[in-house]
Amino acid sequence: MRSPGFVRLLRQVPMLNRQQRSQLLAALRPAIGLDSVCETIEHARPAPLSCPGCGGSRHYRHGASRGLQRYRCRACNRTFNALSGTPLARLRFREKWLDFSKEMLDSRSVRAAAKAVEIHRNTSFHWRHRFLGGVRHLRPVLDPNVLLVTGGHRAYQTFARQARIAHAFVNLRLGERVRGAIHVQNVNAYHQRLRSWLARFHGVASRYLPNYLGWRWALDGERIASPERLLRAAVGIFHT
Numbered sequence: 125m126r127s128p129g130f131v132r133l134l135r136q137v138p139m140l141n142r143q144q145r146s147q148l149l150a151a152l153r154p155a156i157g158l159d160s161v162c163e164t165i166e167h168a169r170p171a172p173l174s175c176p177g178c179g180g181s182r183h184y185r186h187g188a189s190r191g192l193q194r195y196r197c198r199a200c201n202r203t204f205n206a207l208s209g210t211p212l213a214r215l216r217f218r219e220k221w222l223d224f225s226k227e228m229l230d231s232r233s234v235r236a237a238a239k240a241v242e243i244h245r246n247t248s249f250h251w252r253h254r255f256l257g258g259v260r261h262l263r264p265v266l267d268p269n270v271l272l273v274t275g276g277h278r279a280y281q282t283f284a285r286q287a288r289i290a291h292a293f294v295n296l297r298l299g300e301r302v303r304g305a306i307h308v309q310n311v312n313a314y315h316q317r318l319r320s321w322l323a324r325f326h327g328v329a330s331r332y333l334p335n336y337l338g339w340r341w342a343l344d345g346e347r348i349a350s351p352e353r354l355l356r357a358a359v360g361i362f363h364t
């Protein structure tokens with residue numbers, strides 16, 4: 125919109141009644157949501173270092189697409205943006221991602237998140253696992269010195285191996301109660317908290333368990349405390 129038209133529009137704002145103000149805010153919300161998402165993403169990845177197609181590092185700015193700066197590779201001519209090569213690259217409704225991240229930080233079910241963000245529940249489920257990105261994507265935000273302590277269930281062993289983090293378990297069958305500074309009560313208390321948190325999801329397929337462990341890890345101690353940080357974790361750590 126040209127500047128004089130916009131000035132006229134602004135002058136009319138004080139004349140709106142309450143209902144019209146709400147309607148105006150609702151009309152602005154998707155665009156503001158998209159702006160916030162794009163700022164968060166581009167702040168995390170200010171400029172892609174290399175072309176995801178050929179790995180070339182010479183590229184130039186080539187317009188914008190859905191709020192994100194687009195680049196064109198000088199070597200292979202391919203266009204890309206800050207999301208290319210990340211788990212969120214081809215997801216739709218970008219303007220809703222921060223709202224969805226907030227639902228995840230609140231541990232909402234698939235249906236509850238879908239309703240709050242106004243997306244289909246299948247989309248909600250798909251986004252959940254894309255945002256969590258699986259163990260291989262969460263690993264870069266894990267402290268390399270982290271120690272996972274469990275009761276030794278096979279799923280935790282797999283998780284620790286895939287995440288390449290240290291894993292210790294107390295062998296209850298042998299009557300073990302303490303391993304170093306770790307007491308079985310602490311393990312049990314954590315396990316209990318995890319179980320009661322998982323209960324809200326009404327059954328978690330074991331192949332997704334690593335994602336849920338990663339999710340719980342992010343929530344514990346508010347390691348990831350804001351929707352922006354969750355979105356950055358899903359995007360910003362995956363430099364190609």
Ligand SMILES: [Zn+2]
Pocket residue numbers: 175176177178179180197198199200201202
């Ligand atoms: Zn290229």
